[in-house]
Amino acid sequence: MQHSCVSGGGLKYRLFMEIDVFNLFEADTKKEVDKICSALTLKTSDLIYLVKLSEAKIIEFPYLHACKYLEETPENIRFTDKNIQAIKGNGVGKLSQDAKKAVNKLFQSPRFVKRTTAHMFYRIDQRYWHMFFFDLKDRAVNGNHWEYGEHIHYVSWLWPNLKCGEVWSKFCQLGKKSIGGAKHIRFEK
Template sequence: MSCDAGILPWVHHISWRDFLPQNLVWTDEDSKRLGDIDNGPLTRGATKAMRKWYQLLSERRYLVGHVFYLRDHSNWQFFYFDNRDLWAYANHFKGGPHIHLINHLWSNRTLEGVWDEFRNGNPEMTGAEHIRFRREKSEPPTIF
């Protein structure tokens, strides 16, 4: 919001996309099958819908990227992540949940090239720095 308000010298853009295999598109029929679940053993249709739902959650890729840059493009920072990067378990990064960073210090990268790669197709953004993400417990403020 500070970038949009002109308070900071940075320009900000965001891009997001959802990649879902065609065979896993969720239908009204799938929802109906799950809505009909009752106590007791699952029906064949409900079982099929549940399997599809869990496979959808596993294979889906929801991708988000933020770029911050100075108007002359001399300094830029690109942060991105997908839903899998935020998983605490089965994460490709040993440190667990994280985001990725690529910026103007990468000699083989340009702002335009990184932004185009991210926005077109299903990017494989190699060479990014991993920044660990960890939620901290917040303590209520102490009132004197």
């Protein structure tokens, strides 16, 4: 199936076809985005495909791609020089009190470190743009905070108060908490 992602308008002609990620790029209104997001399930391969299309620089997909990974480690989980020295200085055998604390901190790290990823697809003039973002909790199969489970977040040029450069800068500085009003999209690996 060919997709023209130059502007919106295509959705009304594709209503009876399967909803896919290109419907988001073709949407003209937030109302259309709402409908698409509620029906869409994205996969890792969909995001990879968008990145490859961007890298191919073809006229049918005139979007550039930016990607950002953020890692936020709570202060009480950060490994310090003292922790490293405690483990190094312990040697073989029973762990000292300081070495135990360091090892506990090491094993707690995966539970408390917040890793967030964003993929921004944007036109060179930044008038049209689409951003997908998520953290590990959004992708959790069990205990997910969204009632439908695994998901990613989406915002675009259709949000009236959001501008491409500002959204990207805020995300790069503050992570996903800086972007309100994002839509949820079901996600499968």
